[in-house]
Amino acid sequence: MSTATQRRSRRATPAPTPRTRSPLVPLTIAAIVIGAVAVGVLLISSGLLDQRTSRDLIQPDVARPADLVDGRTVGAADAPITIELWEDFQCPACGVFTRSMEPRLIEEYVVPGHVRLVYRDMAFLGQESIDAAVAARAAEQLLGAGGFWRFHDLLFHNQDGENEGGFDRSVLADMAVSLGIDRTAFLAALDDPDLIAAVKAETREGQQAGVSSTPTLDIDGQTVAGMPPWEDLSRYLDGLLAAGGSAG
Numbered sequence: 168m169s170t171a172t173q174r175r176s177r178r179a180t181p182a183p184t185p186r187t188r189s190p191l192v193p194l195t196i197a198a199i200v201i202g203a204v205a206v207g208v209l210l211i212s213s214g215l216l217d218q219r220t221s222r223d224l225i226q227p228d229v230a231r232p233a234d235l236v237d238g239r240t241v242g243a244a245d246a247p248i249t250i251e252l253w254e255d256f257q258c259p260a261c262g263v264f265t266r267s268m269e270p271r272l273i274e275e276y277v278v279p280g281h282v283r284l285v286y287r288d289m290a291f292l293g294q295e296s297i298d299a300a301v302a303a304r305a306a307e308q309l310l311g312a313g314g315f316w317r318f319h320d321l322l323f324h325n326q327d328g329e330n331e332g333g334f335d336r337s338v339l340a341d342m343a344v345s346l347g348i349d350r351t352a353f354l355a356a357l358d359d360p361d362l363i364a365a366v367k368a369e370t371r372e373g374q375q376a377g378v379s380s381t382p383t384l385d386i387d388g389q390t391v392a393g394m395p396p397w398e399d400l401s402r403y404l405d406g407l408l409a410a411g412g413s414a415g
Contacts, residue, residue, distance in 0.1 A: 224341065236312060247411070253384075256290070299322050303315050303318040306353075309353060386404075
């Protein structure tokens, strides 16, 4: 199980080794700068620059049946087991869970009607966590049904460090545009006080309930912190189903 502190990664850049400068260096640098400016002018004039985002985005294709999606929930309302999944969009372990285990959970338990999966915000790693959580809620507002999960998938498949600009507002806006959302409307939604308050309130709710790390799975009231091996999770779910779907 990883805590927020243990999951933080630091990037250290070694100091460059001093070397004798060649008299050609200033001329080379000047030539590069001039060339870069010329290319930039050409891109702007041709409109190519406006068509690019700040970085290439992975566009995941997650099988999540539309008839089972309801807001931040996926699965039948009368499923015998409910899993509340507490996650932070910046959490690396949450990303691994989403990319590796969640598709199997959906295929083997949600689609057959055994499990109802509910996403819960635990945005505690920093401002980019809050912004990302607000962004996913905004996508639901602006795209309608399924919007949250589409943005959820984009976020977890495009993680890039913690509080290092991976989920700054410009990147989040690029993600929104890639889903067909108007950039101006999306940026306005990021400042929606109601959405921000909802993310912070749910995070406090999780903390008050004892959630201290992510991912945390609340399976019908039983807490499973961290990312259990798939075999252990499936065995536990199968046991619940055999007992009638109650963890208590």
